[in-house]
Amino acid sequence: xxxxxxxxxxxxxxxxxxxxxxxxxxxxxxxxxxxxxxxxxxxxxxxxxxxxxxxxxxxxxxxxxxxxxxxxxxxxxxxxxxxxxxxxxxxxxxxxxxxxxxxxxxxxxxxxxxxxxxxxxxxxxxxxxxxxxxxxxxxxxxxxxxxxxxxxxxxxxxxxxxxxxxxxxxxxxxxxxxxxxxxxxxxxxxxxxxxxxxxxxxxxxxxxxxxxxxxxxxxxxxxxxxxxxxxxxxxxxxxxxxxxxxxxxxxxxxxxxxxxxxxxxxxxxxxxxxxxxxxxxxxxxxxxxxxxxxxxxxxxxxxxxxxxxxxxxxxxxxxxxxxxxxxxxxxxxxxxxxxxxxxxxxxxxxxxxxxxxxxxxxxxxxxxxxxxxxxxxxxxxxxxxxxxxxxxxxxxxxxxxxxxxxxxxxxxxxxxxxxxxxxxxxxxxxxxxxxxxxxxxxxxxxxxxxxxxxxxxxxxxxxxxxxxxxxxxxxxxxxxxxxxxxxxxxxxxxxxxxxxxxxxxx
Amino acid sequence: xxxxxxxxxxxxxxxxxxxxxxxxxxxxxxxxxxxxxxxxxxxxxxxxxxxxxxxxxxxxxxxxxxxxxxxxxxxxxxxxxxxxxxxxxxxxxxxxxxxxxxxxxxxxxxxxxxxxxxxxxxxxxxxxxxxxxxxxxxxxxxxxxxxxxxxxxxxxxxxxxxxxxxxxxxxxxxxxxxxxxxxxxxxxxxxxxxxxxxxxxxxxxxxxxxxxxxxxxxxxxxxxxxxxxxxxxxxxxxxxxxxxxxxxxxxxxxxxxxxxxxxxxxxxxxxxxxxxxxxxxxxxxxxxxxxxxxxxxxxxxxxxxxxxxxxxxxxxxxxxxxxxxxxxx
Numbered sequence: 132x133x134x135x136x137x138x139x140x141x142x143x144x145x146x147x148x149x150x151x152x153x154x155x156x157x158x159x160x161x162x163x164x165x166x167x168x169x170x171x172x173x174x175x176x177x178x179x180x181x182x183x184x185x186x187x188x189x190x191x192x193x194x195x196x197x198x199x200x201x202x203x204x205x206x207x208x209x210x211x212x213x214x215x216x217x218x219x220x221x222x223x224x225x226x227x228x229x230x231x232x233x234x235x236x237x238x239x240x241x242x243x244x245x246x247x248x249x250x251x252x253x254x255x256x257x258x259x260x261x262x263x264x265x266x267x268x269x270x271x272x273x274x275x276x277x278x279x280x281x282x283x284x285x286x287x288x289x290x291x292x293x294x295x296x297x298x299x300x301x302x303x304x305x306x307x308x309x310x311x312x313x314x315x316x317x318x319x320x321x322x323x324x325x326x327x328x329x330x331x332x333x334x335x336x337x338x339x340x341x342x343x344x345x346x347x348x349x350x351x352x353x354x355x356x357x358x359x360x361x362x363x364x365x366x367x368x369x370x371x372x373x374x375x376x377x378x379x380x381x382x383x384x385x386x387x388x389x390x391x392x393x394x395x396x397x398x399x400x401x402x403x404x405x406x407x408x409x410x411x412x413x414x415x416x417x418x419x420x421x422x423x424x425x426x427x428x429x430x431x432x433x434x435x436x437x438x439x440x441x442x443x444x445x446x447x448x449x450x451x452x453x454x455x456x457x458x459x460x461x462x463x464x465x466x467x468x469x470x471x472x473x474x475x476x477x478x479x480x481x482x483x484x485x486x487x488x489x490x491x492x493x494x495x496x497x498x499x500x501x502x503x504x505x506x507x508x509x510x511x512x513x514x515x516x517x518x519x520x521x522x523x524x525x526x527x528x529x530x531x532x533x534x535x536x537x538x539x540x541x542x543x544x545x546x547x548x549x550x551x552x553x554x555x556x557x558x559x560x561x562x563x564x565x566x567x568x569x570x571x572x573x574x575x576x577x578x579x580x581x582x583x584x585x586x587x588x589x590x591x592x593x594x595x596x597x598x599x600x601x602x603x604x605x606x607x608x609x610x611x612x613x614x615x616x617x618x619x620x621x622x623x624x625x626x627x628x629x630x631x632x633x634x635x636x637x
Numbered sequence: 638x639x640x641x642x643x644x645x646x647x648x649x650x651x652x653x654x655x656x657x658x659x660x661x662x663x664x665x666x667x668x669x670x671x672x673x674x675x676x677x678x679x680x681x682x683x684x685x686x687x688x689x690x691x692x693x694x695x696x697x698x699x700x701x702x703x704x705x706x707x708x709x710x711x712x713x714x715x716x717x718x719x720x721x722x723x724x725x726x727x728x729x730x731x732x733x734x735x736x737x738x739x740x741x742x743x744x745x746x747x748x749x750x751x752x753x754x755x756x757x758x759x760x761x762x763x764x765x766x767x768x769x770x771x772x773x774x775x776x777x778x779x780x781x782x783x784x785x786x787x788x789x790x791x792x793x794x795x796x797x798x799x800x801x802x803x804x805x806x807x808x809x810x811x812x813x814x815x816x817x818x819x820x821x822x823x824x825x826x827x828x829x830x831x832x833x834x835x836x837x838x839x840x841x842x843x844x845x846x847x848x849x850x851x852x853x854x855x856x857x858x859x860x861x862x863x864x865x866x867x868x869x870x871x872x873x874x875x876x877x878x879x880x881x882x883x884x885x886x887x888x889x890x891x892x893x894x895x896x897x898x899x900x901x902x903x904x905x906x907x908x909x910x911x912x913x914x915x916x917x918x919x920x921x922x923x924x925x926x927x928x929x930x931x932x933x934x935x936x937x938x939x940x941x942x943x944x945x946x947x948x949x950x951x952x953x954x955x956x957x958x959x960x961x962x963x964x965x966x
Contacts, residue, residue: 178679178680181680182679182707185680185681185689186689186692186693186705189689189690189693189924275832276832276835276836277836278832278836279833279836279837279838280838322799322800322823322824323800323823324800325799325800325801325962325963334714334715335710335711335715337714338709338710338711405832406828406829406832455832459831459832459835459851459852460831460848460851460852461828461831461832462681463828465679465681468682468828469680469681470681471681472680472682472685472686473681475686475847475927475928476686476690476924476927478927478928479927480847480850481851482850482851482852482855483852483855483857484851484854484855545708545709546706546707547708547710547715586825590824590838593820594820594822594838594839596792596820
């Protein structure tokens with residue numbers, strides 16, 4: 132045991148020495164600052180920013196290159212919530228869920244508090260993620276590698292069932308929207324047959340609908356359309372912006388504690404699973420918060436738990452996503468593929484031996500995470516006042532600017548003008564849904580989780596030669612599916628009980 | 638106001654004239670403006686990396702900005718169509734690969750974009766390794782096939798990054814040649830395959846050497862054969878597919894440069910010469926060697942055009958013989 136700590140402290144020493152070199156400090160700063168800015172700008176995600184800066188890293192030392200790119204990656208999560216909370220435009224996909232309660236908080240004049248608490252939550256989630264990476268990388272990766280399609284399917288099902296309460300009052304509306312989301316999610320080429328589904332012969336739809344286009348259209352563009360009709364309606368701006376207004380009350384802090392802990396756990400878990408990542412972590416942690424809340428009806432109307440938990444989760448996931456990438460050479464996402472590319476071009480093969488063969492790179496990177504997260508907190512808190520001031524920009528100036536950024540952002544993801552048209556389409560749809568009082572969040576949820584469920588279910592069946600019970604044979608998937616069934620049964624029983632208790636209610 | 642308008646007109650017309658220049662100008666002036674390198678895949682993989690290394694070299698050499706633009710999606714169709722529609726002056730080039738510019742050309746005879754491009758030169762090839770999960774009771778390709786034939790190895794699954802991708806076709810050809818049965822499990826892209834292989838969801842797979850080597854050294858994957866023309870220095874004990882009697886099966890994915898159809902021959906040749914010179918740079922040699930990539934510049938553009946033609950024909954036959962239909966066909 133003492134040995135473990137001695138090695139660990141030795142490694143931390145190596146890491147700190149690397150991370151604190153002036154050049155690496157500078158690249159860390161540039162990375163997180165660029166990441167935060169990119170995160171604030173609607174739609175320009177980490178992938179676009181990292182690929183733009185990727186050529187720069189060809190001539191950097193390996194560790195500096197990684198520190199720079201990694202900084203952009205986790206920096207976007209800090210900035211991403213800002214636009215979501217203030218303008219209802221998700222800065223990055225994983226912060227789309229921050230719109231649900233963050234924007235209502237801003238409307239109530241509590242934007243400063245929401246931003247402050249997400250910064251704190253982000254730091255907490257990120258820190259725990261880093262700690263896990265330092266202490267348990269090999270163990271976590273070992274578990275993650277046991278996961279087959281059966282486990283993924285079970286987890287996604289649990290998520291969707293737990294999240295079916297994400298919407299507002301009407302369960303029927305919510306379920307209908309989940310289905311709509313699943314339908315959007317199935318657009319593209321079927322993985323198993325190569326057949327086209329709802330592509331209408333458009334090559335641009337072969338890879339499906341861009342999640343950035345969907346999220347930004349449904350939330351951001353529809354918000355802009357709504358505000359054209361009701362410019363005088365909302366008056367966030369009349370609230371004075373003082374430092375005092377940014378300090379969370381005792382109640383806010385108390386309400387945020389457990390969501391932060393749960394968000395961290397969920398985020399760390401899904402981050403380490405290749406192929407899931409921060410967006411799913413954020414959605415599921417929102418769903419869990421709503422499940423465990425005493426007054427779930429507060430959600431969607433400015434519940435601080437609904438902002439803090441998902442933002443904490445996506446930051447934790449951002450950090451633990453490095454575990455499979457660095458220790459196995461398995462990139463779980465497009466951003467991690469860029470990280471891997473940056474490593475390999477420098478002649479370093481990520482894999483099980485990376486930690487022992489290149490301790491300076493691994494530990495230097497990990498230590499830079501701490502530094503970067505600290506820089507982000509230090510940068511973010513004074514900037515909150517500035518961000519909130521964005522709300523004082525007159526709408527006629529602010530909204531065209533938002534639309535412009537949304538278009539640029541969506542375009543840069545795939546450099547495809549088709550996606551810009553999709554944003555417009557989803558903006559109109561989002562507006563129509565508002566008029567019809569249909570919730571947008573379940574659409575996004577169905578879009579993300581539905582197709583993954585389908586993919587993993589079909590793969591499980593293919594691997595098990597069609598044996599349905601194979602889902603229950605493996606311990607993890609069996610337990611998770613059992614839990615899912617229990618939740619469903621409990622919900623059903625609860626509904627029946629309530630129904631019987633108030634037979635007179637309409 | 639009038640002044641600024643006049644200025645604007647002047648500016649616009651001079652830009653327009655600049656744009657017209659290359660059409661009349663010969664290869665001696667090429668390049669006269671920034672070069673756009675379109676890449677049909679997301680950043681990070683071998684196609685993207687070689688595109689960026691070449692872009693950097695050309696920029697240094699010619700003093701014109703060379704910008705890499707990733708246009709992923711639809712199996713390369715979007716990027717190919719973009720380059721095909723560009724001005725035929727050599728200022729828009731594509732760095733594609735065996736999938737986007739040979740397999741898909743064979744699969745989509747109706748989509749003319751990729752076929753209309755002029756091949757400039759091959760850039761790199763990525764040796765592949767046929768690997769198995771460490772729990773598979775076979776230590777060589779021969780044992781694997783024998784095990785499958787005798788029934789000792791039951792219901793073997795092999796993965797691929799999608800229908801019609803070369804790892805699928807390679808495995809398909811191999812098992813077909815030996816007359817043994819295995820189930821194909823397609824995944825969404827390459828990133829999902831390695832975890833599935835390590836979790837034993839699939840048992841065998843054709844992987845790039847760079848992806849496989851760490852796991853092989855760690856003992857988690859067993860190497861059965863390499864797809865390169867000779868043995869690989871890092872895996873000296875592993876036979877090549879040809880040594881095992883599987884000549885023609887097993888792809889070392891190539892990544893190469895193309896240019897818009899109709900580009901003057903002189904410009905194509907200048908581009909070819911420039912790229913070949915860039916590839917000779919020791920720095921690029923080092924960086925590609927680091928990634929287990931083999932530099933394979935073509936002798937001439939015409940030489941490479943012949944190669945692409947042969948590849949397209951080969952994959953056309955493979956797809957037809959195995960009755961594989963790609964999306965949208």
